[in-house]
Amino acid sequence: MTIDAMNHFTVLTDDLPATLKFYVDILGLKEGWRPPLKFPGSWLYVGDQAVLHIIGGATLPAVRAGVIDHMAFSARDLPAVTARLAAHDIRYDLRRQAGSGQWQLFCHDPNGARVELDFDPAEPGTPT
Secondary structure, rough: OOOOOOOOOEEEEEOHHHHHHHHHHHHEEEOOOOOOOOOOOEEEOOOOOOEEEEEOOOOOOOOOOOOOEHHHHOOOOOOHHHHHHHHOOOOOOEEOOOOOOOEEEEEEEEOOOOOEEEOOOOOOOOOO
16 A cells, blocks of 8 residues: 555534634635535535545534644745734744745634644745
8 A cells, every 4th residue: 555645634613614714715725525425514625636524513522632733734825824814813823944944824723723834935924
């Protein structure tokens, strides 16, 4: 067996509308085809690839972080992303990766999942 690529992450939520707002309206993923499953949810896409599956109606544990520390996406237009996050009162941590100079922005989705957005080192940005 050989792994060729990452397929998708799955996020559990007790608030599907807030979760969709975060990933679609703020981060720019696109809602797309999802098979007729017997539970609520959504599949979110980058191009033709469903990268995030959301399962709605879940009962979440009191401590929302699990064994996976975070999910990371390659992104672009750092100033626009930070402006959207600020407009929605979403706190974030922006830093430069040592060595590569890549911008790394960390925030949390409405369910407590930690999200990393990685930007090209040439993008303008000011750490917060």
